[in-house]
Amino acid sequence: MKKILIVDDEPNIVISLEFLMAQNGYYVRIARSGEEALELVPAFMPDLILLDVMLPFRNGFEVCQNIRARKELSDIKIIMLTAKGREADIERGKAAGADSYVIKPFSTKELVAKVRELLNEE
């Protein structure tokens, strides 16, 4: 069973994401801040992270960069979720090393498809 870490501080979206991923057969854990995510990642070793950009204290870009800076975590796929849809933000996400950048609101089907694709399950 592949593992997915959801990093988002908004409970209302987390409910859906958690349900969605669980329904699709993934083992899901939640982190509600960047700090929590960085603590959790080395132990949990998820296959993929759904990472929100707007997190308190430490934003998603920083968390992404931090993970990408560590070799042992290099296999982890990262999808950034954000309400910031401006070109500059998308560029910023790519620069941080995200595998994909999904703008809210998104289609749940497409998100699931993207997750599958990145995990080579399709």
Place this chain on the structure above:
Amino acid sequence: MTYKRRFITGILIILVVPLSSVILGTLGFWLQLGPDDKTFLFTLIDHNRIYIFLSFLIFTGILGYIAKWMLFQYFIPLQKLAEDAGILKSAERLYTIETKGAKELKQLAVILSRHAYEIKELRENINEKIRQAKNDLEEEKNILTSLVSELNDAIIICNNDGKIVLFNHHAYQLCDDPDADDFQNRIGIGRSFFKIIPSEIIRHALEEIDHKFRQGQQNAYTQLVYPLPSRVSARIRIIPVSKGKEKIGFIVIMHDITAELDKDLKRHEMVESLIDTTRSSVAGIRAAIESIISYNEMQEEQRVRFNNVILEEAKRLGAFVNETIANYKDYFKLNWPMEQIEGQSLLNLLHLYSKTISDLKLEVKDPENGIWVSVENFSFIITVLYLLRQISTIAQNTISLELNNENNFMYLDILWKDGILNHDQFNQILANPVDLNNVELPFSANDVIQRHNARIWLNLSENNLHSIRIMLRAADAVTESVKKKQIIYGARPEFYDFDLFTSDNLDEEWETRRLASLRFVVFDLETTGLNPSDGDEIISIGAVTIVNGKILSDRYERLVNPRRKLNKVTTEITGISDAMLQDQPALDKVMPSFHAYCEDAVMVAHNAAFDMRFLKLKEKQLGFRFDQPVLDTLLLSASVHVTQESHSLDAIAERFGLTINGRHTALGDAQVTAEILLKLLPVMQEKGITNLQQAYQASKKTYYARIKY
């Protein structure tokens, strides 16, 4: 004195030469004679002694008469003629020369008088021409200054040294920091603009313009945004001023964009947060709904959770929209170029243009006085005319037009009797393009109403009196802008001084600069007493600035808390009481602004030794140095009017016919001292005192200069 001595010498020579020749001749004759002849001569003289005595008397008499005749006919009249000729040269009024001397001298006097008359005529002629030319120039300058002062932008013109030559009220307001009590950043004629914007920035801008110019760009200028010391963000345009090929200065046009920037920033902020929040909420709702739809067999508990998510996010979204509208309502306003127009004028315009519509009988009711509306004249008037034309095709009788003010909204009503217009027709009229003389314009009445943030509706009444009502916003900003204008009129000492363009080089030594080109700060102190070393303190400082022979409106006046009681005499003389000083700042708070005010200027005071002693004593304590040159009007007056007895402020003022407003107030005394200096400067120039060095030397020479400071 000298002419008397010359006269006496002349007389003596005249007397001595013939007398001594007679005596010498007689002596030679006497020595030649033998003893008998001598005896004979004695007898002869003895017999005729009366004749000899008489002839001697007659001889001296004639000599004396000749001397007197020469004295009154030639010596005295000649002397007077010389003096008169000297006066002729400098006299303002007509001066006639008369003489009682010899005929030739009388002729000379007539010739001189004639010349004097001609000189006077000529001088008057020239003066009149100069006056005329000055008036013309002054008038042109006045037109320019009023023009500049009425402009909506802030304008400052500077010479190459950054000295301000002209500025307007807007510029003053923009640069003035109301919170700061110092003259550091205040603009004024002759003050340096580089305190507002550093010279490097201006130079850079001018170089850039030069570069553009060399590339063949005409009318080149540079624009930049710069935060002024008054914490105003200004859009600044810099344009060089040229005289032929030579650059002699630059024009700075400033526009306050603080509000604009703030508005842009707020708008940006609003858009960002609107996008982000909406996206997050919609994402939550969409994900929840899609989950519910895709997973029908979902547990009840899970479904309730999703329902709650949807409800919560939908509420959040609604609340957020309301919040945004409340927080940013000022930033939703459209930036349509509205103009404020008085109700009566608007109706007059409509009435005037409505005459182009055939078959229209329009009656315009006069609105209340003082009603103002905010409209974009062109589109609004065209639209109302368009509506009138549409109504005129259905109305049977006269159409009337009214403008009313109700609860801060303006209602423009088009009223008519008989002739039905149904709501569909009305909506069609509003949606169709507005046409003007059968030419369709690229907007509809709806567009125009929307742009004005106005509302329009149709009122159909049962008694056949129908109306179209347009609800407009009242122009609330009118009073403010009218007030602003009045301030400009009231405060138009907005000087210019174009002579600054030809000012001396700044780097030249103080000493050798022409007095006329210097910036003077003329000041006066009121004190608790006469001895600063015994603890007497400054209680008031007044100062005015002179640039190019003009006293500027930029005056300095401060009361100072001496932190000690005043004695009765001080209060009597100065009119300043303890109570007046109680809440005033102490000297250490006042001195920075006074020091800044005096910067780059020669300090001038009447009996400067006294005032400088007070300032010098405080220098160490306050950490300021007044090391610029100091001039004393008392010494200067004494050096040019040697024969005058008194050089007190009152005496000099009276001599020059100046009135003192507020004697023994610091500003009053400073003002009159400045006026005295302006009177003294030309007199000094005549005496060859044209620079500071010479002024110092002249001051030192005078009797009073023994007091050292």
